Amino acid sequence: MPVEYPQISIGGLTRADLRSALVAAGVETNPSAETLLASEVFDHKAAETIHPVALTVGELGLTSGARLSQILSTAPGHGLALCPLMAAPYLRLAMLNQETAQDSIMSSGRVPSGSVTIASTPPCPEIDEYPTGFYLRTIDGISWLRGYHCxxxxxxPPTAHFMFQFPPCVDSADNIGLRAERSHQRILHRVP
Structure with a gap:
């Protein structure tokens, strides 16, 4: 079942202030996340509000799994929008109580357990070595903002979790026909 989260503010911080906020919150990053955080999309941007919602690939109707391009292109048909790349660290800061993953395997060529991938347009799809995007994961009680390559x-897989947003003109999951579990806590609940 999709999980709806409270609206959060993204942007408005300088790159240095954003990094300081991540460090102060105890958020760990990997080299791919550091590459993405160095991107110009994190140059000082005006604050905006997003209304995040998490759901699985299967809940998008892609019950046999799908390629990333299929996942991202299917979302608008469900009344969802992609998140801006810059939303990832702000989502990480808003969801520090994410459930700890069942294992601590960091990289294995598959979707990590307990991860939530931020549904955003890959920043440099023409450069194979450049990270594709971010995901959130908590390992042994430590919150991570990780970049990934794909x-x-x-x-x-149909069980992979993605974080989208409602378009600004849509108030909630109820308005687009999704039966969302309302979560007014800043805790990421695992969707079964």
Missing amino acids: TDEYIW
């Missing part, structure tokens, strides 16, 4: 050949 070609469009990879098939994401």
